[in-house]
Amino acid sequence: MVKIPIPDIVVSRLPLYLQMLQLMQLEGKLSASSKEMGKRLGISAAQIRKDLSQFGEFGKQGTGYSIPFLIDQLRDILNVKKTWDIILVGAGDLGHAIARYQGFTNRGFRVAMVFDSDSDKIGKKVGNCTVEDIVNLKQRVHESGIRVALLTVPSSSAQVVAELLVQAGVCAILNYAPIQLSLPPGIQVRNTDPILQLQHMTYYMAR
Amino acid sequence: MVKIPIPDIVVSRLPLYLQMLQLMQLEGKLSASSKEMGKRLGISAAQIRKDLSQFGEFGKQGTGYSIPFLIDQLRDILNVKKTWDIILVGAGDLGHAIARYQGFTNRGFRVAMVFDSDSDKIGKKVGNCTVEDIVNLKQRVHESGIRVALLTVPSSSAQVVAELLVQAGVCAILNYAPIQLSLPPGIQVRNTDPILQLQHMTYYMAR
Numbered sequence: 307m308v309k310i311p312i313p314d315i316v317v318s319r320l321p322l323y324l325q326m327l328q329l330m331q332l333e334g335k336l337s338a339s340s341k342e343m344g345k346r347l348g349i350s351a352a353q354i355r356k357d358l359s360q361f362g363e364f365g366k367q368g369t370g371y372s373i374p375f376l377i378d379q380l381r382d383i384l385n386v387k388k389t390w391d392i393i394l395v396g397a398g399d400l401g402h403a404i405a406r407y408q409g410f411t412n413r414g415f416r417v418a419m420v421f422d423s424d425s426d427k428i429g430k431k432v433g434n435c436t437v438e439d440i441v442n443l444k445q446r447v448h449e450s451g452i453r454v455a456l457l458t459v460p461s462s463s464a465q466v467v468a469e470l471l472v473q474a475g476v477c478a479i480l481n482y483a484p485i486q487l488s489l490p491p492g493i494q495v496r497n498t499d500p501i502l503q504l505q506h507m508t509y510y511m512a513r
Numbered sequence: 514m515v516k517i518p519i520p521d522i523v524v525s526r527l528p529l530y531l532q533m534l535q536l537m538q539l540e541g542k543l544s545a546s547s548k549e550m551g552k553r554l555g556i557s558a559a560q561i562r563k564d565l566s567q568f569g570e571f572g573k574q575g576t577g578y579s580i581p582f583l584i585d586q587l588r589d590i591l592n593v594k595k596t597w598d599i600i601l602v603g604a605g606d607l608g609h610a611i612a613r614y615q616g617f618t619n620r621g622f623r624v625a626m627v628f629d630s631d632s633d634k635i636g637k638k639v640g641n642c643t644v645e646d647i648v649n650l651k652q653r654v655h656e657s658g659i660r661v662a663l664l665t666v667p668s669s670s671a672q673v674v675a676e677l678l679v680q681a682g683v684c685a686i687l688n689y690a691p692i693q694l695s696l697p698p699g700i701q702v703r704n705t706d707p708i709l710q711l712q713h714m715t716y717y718m719a720r
Binding site for chain 2: 461
């Protein structure tokens with residue numbers, strides 16, 4: 307269906323649409339207008355219609371989108387009809403919080419392995435996983451075939467661990483350390499840093 | 514200096530530029546070319562020059578940007594020359610991780626108060642704060658004049674707590690619960706949800 311590359315900024319909004327449609331489905335709704343979606347997300351209805359139209363014809367003028375159908379289509383487009391196993395490296399507070407995070411359920415991801423270098427943590431349970439020794443990371447991840455990782459290690463070790471993950475076959479890393487990773491082309495990296503979002507908000511706040 | 518509204522997508526990149534320049538400064542560098550910045554961030558040099566030119570004339574053709582000067586300008590533009598006190602609501606694993614997060618240092622923010630409703634948590638230390646009872650949130654936050662909050666409570670209570678925060682004078686909320694908050698116009702809300710970023714990456718991964 308997709309012929310020409312879709313702008314990344316459009317792609318970045320699709321997970322938001324999916325999240326909101328799943329919430330509306332939980333509320334018992336069956337259809338959604340672009341106007342209602344836009345109001346909830348703070349995006350114009352025209353923008354939503356334009357974004358979705360890049361991927362196909364998902365709704366009829368005047369009747370809104372069928373929520374179950376659009377959820378199904380978005381899950382297909384975002385490649386989350388299957389559940390992706392993910393590696394979590396770093397079993398500190400943040401790692402624990404993520405391993406227990408309820409938001410993963412039914413959204414395409416499952417924490418399947420947890421690694422740390424701290425001997426006090428290795429062997430302990432985190433969520434449904436037992437923390438494994440990071441010295442085995444490369445071999446274990448390679449054997450597992452898992453390609454997505456969450457990095458919750460200190461900044462000082464983030465680059466080294468990210469390189470290990472890439473060597474083991476990981477090609478998508480969500481990085482929680484407040485540094486920019488330098489990795490080969492073709493590796494997807496996203497940074498989660500609360501400061502970036504806070505600074506984005508303070509830009510708009512009265513000086 | 515800023516006369517016409519700058520597109521939000523441009524604003525959203527400024528914290529990334531600032532983060533990377535501060536990192537380059539730590540590495541001992543004094544100047545940065547848009548080419549080098551672009552290479553590190555995976556953004557074109559032309560895009561960086563265009564983004565920055567919206568705010569003024571920060572560099573000379575051929576010599577690159579002065580890192581200390583550009584950091585100073587970006588801190589001014591993003592309104593983080595002062596340190597913003599922030600409220601943290603929810604003293605679970607995630608709240609603990611955030612309160613101890615090293616990334617806040619020198620980047621414009623400081624966790625100043627922590628609240629929870631769990632009597633086992635109230636009175637305990639989290640980072641440099643003592644957890645306070647959420648029943649006092651509205652009065653305490655109002656008296657403090659703090660306007661920025663991080664929300665790390667369960668989804669089921671996120672909307673109620675967000676409304677309390679807004680009533681107490683908070684106008685910027687970084688929400689970690691995987692739901693969309695519905696708040697009055699003029700309140701800044703950003704959602705931190707690892708699934709949104711993971712789905713953004715899986716879009717690009719082979720099916």
